[in-house]
Amino acid sequence: MIQVYRPETLAELFELLARLEGERRCLAGGTDLLVQAQDAPPAAASWLDVSAVPELRGISKEKDRVRIGSATTFADCAESPLVQGYAPALAQACGRVASPQVRNRATLGGNIAGAAPDADAVPALLSLDARVLLGSERGSRSIALGRFYPRPCRTVLRADEVILGFSVPAKKHLRGAFLRRGPRHVPGRSTLSLAVSAVLREGAFIELGIAVGAATPRPVRAPLTEALLLQRPWGAETLAAALETLQSELPFTDAPGASAAYRSHLAGVFLKRALAEIGMGTESAFGPE
Numbered sequence: 001m002i003q004v005y006r007p008e009t010l011a012e013l014f015e016l017l018a019r020l021e022g023e024r025r026c027l028a029g030g031t032d033l034l035v036q037a038q039d040a041p042p043a044a045a046s047w048l049d050v051s052a053v054p055e056l057r058g059i060s061k062e063k064d065r066v067r068i069g070s071a072t073t074f075a076d077c078a079e080s081p082l083v084q085g086y087a088p089a090l091a092q093a094c095g096r097v098a099s100p101q102v103r104n105r106a107t108l109g110g111n112i113a114g115a116a117p118d119a120d121a122v123p124a125l126l127s128l129d130a131r132v133l134l135g136s137e138r139g140s141r142s143i144a145l146g147r148f149y150p151r152p153c154r155t156v157l158r159a160d161e162v163i164l165g166f167s168v169p170a171k172k173h174l175r176g177a178f179l180r181r182g183p184r185h186v187p188g189r190s191t192l193s194l195a196v197s198a199v200l201r202e203g204a205f206i207e208l209g210i211a212v213g214a215a216t217p218r219p220v221r222a223p224l225t226e227a228l229l230l231q232r233p234w235g236a237e238t239l240a241a242a243l244e245t246l247q248s249e250l251p252f253t254d255a256p257g258a259s260a261a262y263r264s265h266l267a268g269v270f271l272k273r274a275l276a277e278i279g280m281g282t283e284s285a286f287g288p289e
């Protein structure tokens with residue numbers, strides 16, 4: 001049997017997570033959890049509906065970081081001027097996933113906690129150097145998103161912990177792009193997603209984050225490609241070297257209908273497009289795809 005609780009404060013949520021025994025799951029938008037429970041109903045579980053806890057909602061700027069509550073929906077994130085300004089790759093990702101109906105319910109916290117390799121918000125947040133804020137009765141902690149998934153499909157979330165939210169540095173003049181492709185017959189699944197977040201000055205990269213999702217066992221940054229683009233002067237040769245590096249540095253995997261070779265090729269195509277979208281494309285630098 002599934003027992004559902006609806007705490008109205010963070011303290012109440014923490015207390016329930018600490019006190020209840022057996023399987024405890026937060027219920028946010030329910031777009032993953034309800035589907036999973038339909039496919040494989042749990043014998044016994046406690047679901048804690050987090051939608052009434054005000055501390056988990058909203059987007060704010062705090063000093064030099066932007067904080068996004070875990071129960072913020074994709075729709076609210078995509079429309080937020082703060083997210084559009086300081087995390088443009090995330091605004092694009094949130095605006096492109098699923099359908100408007102799903103975007104109005106599905107939350108960022110549920111997307112990240114689910115640990116699906118193709119969760120679309122993850123590469124966008126990785127490219128932004130996001131931190132995950134976790135809380136429990138024992139206190140709170142913050143961890144780099146890159147360290148939140150110790151193994152594929154696993155998180156460091158403890159049984160009594162909840163994701164409070166995410167924070168990203170509030171960098172001025174940040175540009176971003178997010179691209180994804182998925183199989184037409186399976187809505188919501190990505191074959192590959194790629195996010196770029198960058199600060200440019202006089203035609204060169206000052207800061208750069210590139211992350212890939214869906215096509216590797218867990219979403220990852222591409223540090224060798226980033227270093228190459230940061231170090232070399234921009235031009236056709238640098239672009240060609242960056243594409244080659246991206247395709248060789250990541251462990252692309254095979255999936256039904258999308259071989260590792262196809263995903264590697266697609267990553268190159270998406271990187272070219274993403275760099276063009278943020279203003280690094282030139283006719284001469286971009287050969288045919």
Ligand SMILES: Cc1cc2nc3c(=O)[nH]c(=O)nc-3n(C[C@H](O)[C@H](O)[C@H](O)COP(=O)(O)OP(=O)(O)OC[C@H]3O[C@@H](n4cnc5c(N)ncnc54)[C@H](O)[C@@H]3O)c2cc1C
Nearest residue numbers: 026028029030031032033098107109110111113120163188
């Ligand atoms: C038709 C359809 C289309 C979809 N399309 C896409 C798509 O294009 N891209 C994509 O990435 N995803 C897609 N999804 C998957 C899903 O919508 C997302 O993963 C969504 O972000 C999950 O959020 P939620 O609020 O619904 O999570 P829930 O279903 O409520 O929860 C998901 C998991 O996260 C945990 N959780 C939720 N909130 C917290 C928290 N604050 N702290 C700790 N754990 C928490 C839950 O316990 C559960 O394990 C789609 C789903 C459907 C049904």
